[in-house]
Amino acid sequence: MSNLFGTMSLAVRALLAEQGALETTANNVANIHTPGYARQRPLLLEGDPVVIGRLVLGSGVVLGQAETLREPILELRMHEETQQQGQLDAMVAALRQIEVSFNENSGDIGSRLSRFFNSLNELSTNPANLPLRQGVLTAAENLAAAFRANAHNLKLQQANLDLETSQAVDQINVLTGQVADLNRQISGMESLGQDANIFISQRTVLIRKLSALVDVRVIDSRPGLSLTTANGTALVAGDRSFQLQAGMDPLGSGLHHVFAQGTDVTANLTAGKLAGLIKVRDQTIPSLLLDLDTLASGLSNALNAAHATGFDLSGNPGGNLFAPPPLALSGAAAAMSVAISDPTLIAASSDGSSGSNGNLDVLSAVRTQAVARGQNPTDFYAGLVFHVGSDVANSSAEAEAAGLILHQLENQRSAVSGVSLDEEAANLVRFQRAYEAAARVVATINDLTDIAINLGRY
Numbered sequence: 001m002s003n004l005f006g007t008m009s010l011a012v013r014a015l016l017a018e019q020g021a022l023e024t025t026a027n028n029v030a031n032i033h034t035p036g037y038a039r040q041r042p043l044l045l046e047g048d049p050v051v052i053g054r055l056v057l058g059s060g061v062v063l064g065q066a067e068t069l070r071e072p073i074l075e076l077r078m079h080e081e082t083q084q085q086g087q088l089d090a091m092v093a094a095l096r097q098i099e100v101s102f103n104e105n106s107g108d109i110g111s112r113l114s115r116f117f118n119s120l121n122e123l124s125t126n127p128a129n130l131p132l133r134q135g136v137l138t139a140a141e142n143l144a145a146a147f148r149a150n151a152h153n154l155k156l157q158q159a160n161l162d163l164e165t166s167q168a169v170d171q172i173n174v175l176t177g178q179v180a181d182l183n184r185q186i187s188g189m190e191s192l193g194q195d196a197n198i199f200i201s202q203r204t205v206l207i208r209k210l211s212a213l214v215d216v217r218v219i220d221s222r223p224g225l226s227l228t229t230a231n232g233t234a235l236v237a238g239d240r241s242f243q244l245q246a247g248m249d250p251l252g253s254g255l256h257h258v259f260a261q262g263t264d265v266t267a268n269l270t271a272g273k274l275a276g277l278i279k280v281r282d283q284t285i286p287s288l289l290l291d292l293d294t295l296a297s298g299l300s301n302a303l304n305a306a307h308a309t310g311f312d313l314s315g316n317p318g319g320n321l322f323a324p325p326p327l328a329l330s331g332a333a334a335a336m337s338v339a340i341s342d343p344t345l346i347a348a349s350s351d352g353s354s355g356s357n358g359n360l361d362v363l364s365a366v367r368t369q370a371v372a373r374g375q376n377p378t379d380f381y382a383g384l385v386f387h388v389g390s391d392v393a394n395s396s397a398e399a400e401a402a403g404l405i406l407h408q409l410e411n412q413r414s415a416v417s418g419v420s421l422d423e424e425a426a427n428l429v430r431f432q433r434a435y436e437a438a439a440r441v442v443a444t445i446n447d448l449t450d451i452a453i454n455l456g457r458y
Helices: 004-030 072-101 109-124 130-191 197-211 272-307 358-368 377-417 421-453
Strands: 040-046 050-052 055-057 061-068 216-219 226-229 234-237 244-248 256-260
Touching: 004 040, 004 061, 004 421, 061 197, 072 130, 072 197, 072 216, 072 272, 072 377, 109 130, 109 358, 109 377, 130 197, 130 234, 130 244, 130 256, 130 272, 197 216, 272 358, 272 377, 358 377
Parallel strands: none
Antiparallel strands: 040 061, 050 055, 216 226, 226 234, 244 256
């Protein structure tokens, strides 16, 4: 290449290489806001030398395959934090909905419990007064209604979380199918020596979305890439995806469990939105329902026992004030109701006379008696409310902390893989100047070639 045409070839190759570098830089700028995009760096390589006798001549520049700037370890760390964030976000959202039922207001159990005992104190001033007796029944009915409403709301919330669980499984199956398709395309392109970085970036975005839903583990195998859950349940293997199924609990709870190839893996899910939903659905809500049932049962039994020691307005022995709770405890809050509707049947008297209010003191004393796990009703309910609020506060704090960690990781990724407009602008100028220089060489060689061809005419 020690002639004009050889020099022209060097210049043309330089033009093509700098043009490719400009295209890579332009593509970086175009994808500055594309989620998951990893910037590319054009790779300019010296061409193989040409040996002519003792001379070794350069063959110019060659544009190699663009280098995609990724940090695999950082990507895996982000997947893990995304799983934690997905679980905590799902838990916080569910717990905040539960918290609404236990907020202090005129209709909550605590307020209606106080009004019920206050109505007993009001009746003690005039135990034969029918409006005051009706006030006691109304307060008792409102208290029972509050228990029923809370139990109903918890059951409704549990059903909603169960529906979200099924929907999350469907989303996981869609994403794993897309990852398998991309694996197929990436393997095909890499086997042909083609650049598959665009599809790799798309796959990274899908895995991040999948991480927000379930505890994903990435196994970089060749060819392709495999995904499993933390306990080893296969989700993707190369170009094959393995569907999860949402089926009814074989133990008859009426809730959906997650199955993988016929195996129940519900209890093995440790992170992601799916794990967060299941934790609140299967642990938090049943625990709260048990507490409500315990309080409703203990309170009803204690008040019924106290009521039975007195006499009604007609001098008859008192019966049950509330319907007897189930012996099995479960469902006591949902079934709580007042057993009498006639205000004259309230057993206020301790000796059978209409003016006696002695048994009202016995009923009022239930307020300070241990009716549920060694606690009085007010303290037990206050502890329940505190537990709900504490769960919300703790989960919110953990979610905020996880969000900060994820944000820091995203910043680190941006430093490695993100597109910097200042850097790309400098690259554009650099490659432009190189392109212009190569173009000038082409123009010069063209003029020299024209002179050489026309030498014989002068």
